[in-house]
Amino acid sequence: MTDTTIAIIGGTGLTSLKGLEITRREVMHTPYGEPSGPITHGVLAGREVMFxxxxxxxHTIPPHRINYRANLWALKNAGIHRVVAVAAVGGITAEMAPPRLVFPDQIIDYTWSRGHTLFEADLSHVTHVDFTHPYCEELRHALIQEARQIGLDFVDRGTYGATQGPRLETAAEVNRLERDGCDIVGMTGMPEAALARELELCYATCAVVANWAAGRGEGQGEISMEEVDRNVAEGMVNVRTLLENIIPTL
Incomplete structure (x- = not known):
């Protein structure tokens, strides 16, 4: 086992990591089935990382079919302690404009029927984990500090509403999300964050606002996939810059 402790989980728009010098790929088998793919080991900005x-x-696995338990278990078993999770989201509140980066500090789970816990079988006792603050504040603050230092356009907090997908939300559903206190909406935030907490991983999300959520933004028309792709591409350039700058400092 290497001394690597940092993993990057790439979402839509980040299926590979430019600048990563790949050293090997590791196929992992877990008690929860197969992960989304092999773990890529490499060197980024002079530091060993996993991706x-x-x-x-x-990019063939829809959000509701991702084996989140296998993914997180595999990373933990490979020796990871910290995870930067990259995700594309929709912007709900006014400051969550595309293609801004967001470092959420809270999350609300609207998903269902996903394998959402590791503590459900062969237990010696019922296990609960504290989830008051769902993200690792140490890692989240490090990301924010680096984003500020290199001059990126970002929002340093917000509530992520995790929906089931793979369809996008209706305008009425987005209205409900805003009434509930959500600032951004995505489909992969849960159970990934909760599983990371169960595995005692330091986990934080770097979200790219890919589009205005349904009924938001100018015109309030249908969401354009061309616009989504354009914003994701622009946002991911900033994510890569952020990762290349922060990885050596962690």
Whole structure:
């Protein structure tokens, strides 16, 4: 086992990591089935890291079919202690404009029927984990500090509403999310964050606002996939810059 402690989980728009010098790929088998793909080991900005594409390296696994338990278990078993999770989201509140970066500090789970816990079988006792603050504040603050230092456009907090997918939300559903206190909406935030907490991983999300959520933004028309792709591409350039700058400091 290497001394690598940092993993990057790539979402939509980040199925590979430019600048990563790949040293090997590791196929992992877990008690929860197969992960989204092999774990990619490599060197980024002079530091050993691991990378896993959440939707598979061909971006073929929809959010509700991702084996989150296998993904997180595999990273933990490979020796990871910290995880930077990259995700594309929709912006709900006014400051969550595309293609801004967001470092959420809270999350609300609207998903269902996903394998959402490691503590459900062969237990010696019922296990609960504290989830008051769902993200690792140490890692989240490090990301924020680095983003500020290199001059990126970002929001340093917000509540992530995790929906089931793979369809996008209705305008009425987005209205409900805002009433509930959500600032951004995505489909992969849960149970990934909770599983990381169960595994005692330091986990934080770097979200790219890919589009205004349904009924938001100018015109309030249908969401354009061309616009989403354009914003994701622009946002991921900033994510890569952030990762290249922060990885050596962690």
């Amino acid at each position: 896993l594409a959440r939707h598979g390296y061909g």
